[in-house]
Structure formats: structure tokens, C-alpha cells
Amino acid sequence: MEALHNTDVKLLAFDLLSLTSSSSNPNAVCRRGTLLPSRVETLGVVTSRDHKPDRFLRFTLDDGTGCIPCVLWLNQLTSPYFSRRSPPDVRVIAEAARNFATLIQIGVSARVRGKVTFYRGKLQLTVSNVFIERDPNAEILHWLQCIRLARKCYDIVPDSQPVNKKAKN
Amino acid sequence: MTEDCRFAKLGTAGDVCQRSEQCSSPNPRHRTVFRILQYSIPSGALVILQELNSSSIHFKQGASLRVTGKLQEYNVDTAIAVIADGGATLAVDTQHLRLNLRVGSIYQFIGELSIQPSNEGILKARVGRNVDGMDLNLYHQSLKLLRQFQSDQISHLEQLH
Known part of the structure; x- marks a missing residue:
């Protein structure tokens, strides 16, 4: 997982939805027995939208392999979570979140980055960044990148982990 | 309300x-x-129009699908659009969409399939978007790779359990 430090793991929805929480590392998730950073990037069509102004925007992202529940927090100016941070910084974060919320409309193709979290036992993506893709071929490129990265990078099990697997081989 | x-x-x-x-x-x-x-909205399975015939696994009442094709016809009164790709066509009910449809443009729709008594399918679209500029040949080829990958990953996952 060290090799993926500070990167957003690109995953297709079916792969992302199969992740489980890691008991040993709060910044990691478990993918088929191996740890990956919990920061991910995905791309899909927005298929639902539930907006609570100054609280949150919940939406779903459908990439054809699954439907990812996403939450974009909009409560930075009132949440005690941000009270220790400098007010100008919080205002910038809040403004960015509000802008992202206006971009998320049903039918748009959105590239979303965020952290995989679990709410009431169910996986969701806590969104930190949104980019609207205008190029209709962007989703195809995303599929191919996800396939390549999974095969060349995420599926490669580090030597230190699969002791019993090596024994089997 | x-x-x-x-x-x-x-x-x-x-x-x-x-x-x-x-x-x-x-x-x-x-x-x-x-x-x-x-939280229970189903994902629209990626299908190409040529595959969507009565023997297809996707040809089921209520199946959630994502289809792509060039707009061939559009009836303003009924909001029924007909899209075409590779010689196959599909009727799409667009009454719940806010989309300016132009004949000749390429569109992608996500919705649920409704099978009529005549055994013809019509997609009740809940999401639609214009995808002019999409390379449909690349889309079809990439979709094959995507399905192969998904199948490999799922069988790998089943082996682990």
C-alpha cells in the first residue's frame, strides 16, 4: 500500500462497492484481503440527487457496473468539526463544496474523488472533489484505466502479505 | 405537495x-x-442495442439498462424517441426527462425496460444525456474488455470465498 501513498485509487463501482473497512488502518480499506488507501476516484453518471442546503448533498453515481452512494458535506460553516481550523480556510472549503454541489445535476458525467466511509454499516463515498466531464469518451478511458490499474497494480499482492498463498503455489 | x-x-x-x-x-x-x-437505485447495465433482443438476459420486465444510440425519430406529443445503433433500434420513453432532443445526435439513456404485449421493449428513461462525439466503435470494444474484466474479478472473488 506504501506505493500508493497520496494517490486516489481509481476503481469501478462494482469493485468499489466490494471494499470492506480495515480494522488496523483507518486510512485504508480492504480489497480482496489486501489493503488499499481509502481515497478513491471514480466516474459515472449522476442518477439521483438529494440536496439539503447548508447540510449535505447526497447523490448516486452510476458507472454501469454499480451505483455508488455519495455524500458531499455542506455544513462546514456550522459544524464543530471545523471549529478549530482557521475561519478563512473553512470559508474557502465551504465555498468549494457549494460550487461542487451546483455541478452535481442528474444526467451529468462526474469524476468524483473522495474517501470511502461506512455509514450505518453501508459503504458511501465522502466527496472532496468533483469534476464534470464534457468529453463523452472520458468514461471509456476511465474504464480502461481502472482495468489496467487493477491488473498491473491493485491486484499485485505484496510479498509480505500472502504467506499462505505462496505456500499454496 | x-x-x-x-x-x-x-x-x-x-x-x-x-x-x-x-x-x-x-x-x-x-x-x-x-x-x-x-440508496437502492439500481445501476443501468451497459448494453448495446444489437444485444437487446428477446433472447437476451437483459430483456426482462423492469431491467435497469443503459443504452446508447443515434436519435432516429422523436415524437413530441408522446415523448417517445427511437434510437439506433448498428442496425438495431429501441424506443425510449423520455417523458420524465428535460432534454432537448435533436434527430441525428447521439444519446445515452438509463432507465427501466418495459416489455409491451407485442413483446417489444421500451425503455422508460429516468436519466438521459447527449453524447455527441462518442466513438461508438471504441465504446463497443471497451465494453467487451470491461465485461471480461468484471467476470474475471467476480470469479476471483468467488474463489477466495
Whole structure:
């Protein structure tokens, strides 16, 4: 997982939805027995939208392999979570979140980055960044990148982990 | 909240229209129903029109699909669009969409398949977008790779369990 430090793991929805929480590392998730950073990037069509102004925007992202529940927090100016941070910084974060919320409309193709979290036992993506893709071929490129990265990078099990697997081989 | 609000009609997963978020229902139950459904909205399976015949596994009542094709016809009165790709066509009910449809442009729709008594399918679209500029040949080829990858990953996962 060290090799993926500070990167957003690109995953297709079916792969992302199969992740489980890691008991040993709060910044990691478990993918088929191996740890990956919990920061991910995905791309899909927005298929639902539930907006609570100054609280949150919940939406779903459908990439054809699954439907990812996403939450974009909009409560930075009132949440005690941000009270220790400098007010100008919080205002910038809040403004960015509000802008992202206006971009998320049903039918748009959105590239979303965020952290995989679990709410009431169910996986969701806590969104930190949104980019609207205008190029209709962007989703195809995303599929191919996800396939390549999974095969060349995420599926490669580090030597230190699969002791019993090596024994089997 | 008006009686004809789409919230009141939400009964099955995926039955979400693009106007639903505008409901100002004083009844919290409607919003709760929407919220629950939001988390059970099915993904539209990626299909190409040539595959969508009566023997296809996707040709089922209520199947959630994502289809892509060039707009061949559009009836303003019925809001029925006909899209075509590779010689195959599909009727799409666009009554819940806010989309300016232009014949000759390429569109992608996500919705649920409704099979008519004549055994013809019509997609009740809940999401639509213009995808002019999409390389449909690349899309078809990449979709094959995607399906192969998904199948490999799922069988790998099953082996682990």
C-alpha cells in the first residue's frame, strides 16, 4: 500500500462497492484481503440527487457496473468539526463544496474523488472533489484505466502479505 | 405537495424522475421514501442495442439498462424517441426527462425496460444525456474488455470465498 501513498485509487463501482473497512488502518480499506488507501476516484453518471442546503448533498453515481452512494458535506460553516481550523480556510472549503454541489445535476458525467466511509454499516463515498466531464469518451478511458490499474497494480499482492498463498503455489 | 407528485408514486427501486428533488412536500414520509429509494437505485447495465433482443438476459420486465444510440425519430406529443445503433433500434420513453432532443445526435439513456404485449421493449428513461462525439466503435470494444474484466474479478472473488 506504501506505493500508493497520496494517490486516489481509481476503481469501478462494482469493485468499489466490494471494499470492506480495515480494522488496523483507518486510512485504508480492504480489497480482496489486501489493503488499499481509502481515497478513491471514480466516474459515472449522476442518477439521483438529494440536496439539503447548508447540510449535505447526497447523490448516486452510476458507472454501469454499480451505483455508488455519495455524500458531499455542506455544513462546514456550522459544524464543530471545523471549529478549530482557521475561519478563512473553512470559508474557502465551504465555498468549494457549494460550487461542487451546483455541478452535481442528474444526467451529468462526474469524476468524483473522495474517501470511502461506512455509514450505518453501508459503504458511501465522502466527496472532496468533483469534476464534470464534457468529453463523452472520458468514461471509456476511465474504464480502461481502472482495468489496467487493477491488473498491473491493485491486484499485485505484496510479498509480505500472502504467506499462505505462496505456500499454496 | 400535490397529489400527482412523483414522490407519491415511488413504489419500486429506480422509479425516480428528474423533477423529484423539486417536491416541497410538508410530509416527511415522502422524503424518507425517496431517501431510502435513493440508496437502492439500481445501476443501468451497459448494453448495446444489437444485444437487446428477446433472447437476451437483459430483456426482462423492469431491467435497469443503459443504452446508447443515434436519435432516429422523436415524437413530441408522446415523448417517445427511437434510437439506433448498428442496425438495431429501441424506443425510449423520455417523458420524465428535460432534454432537448435533436434527430441525428447521439444519446445515452438509463432507465427501466418495459416489455409491451407485442413483446417489444421500451425503455422508460429516468436519466438521459447527449453524447455527441462518442466513438461508438471504441465504446463497443471497451465494453467487451470491461465485461471480461468484471467476470474475471467476480470469479476471483468467488474463489477466495
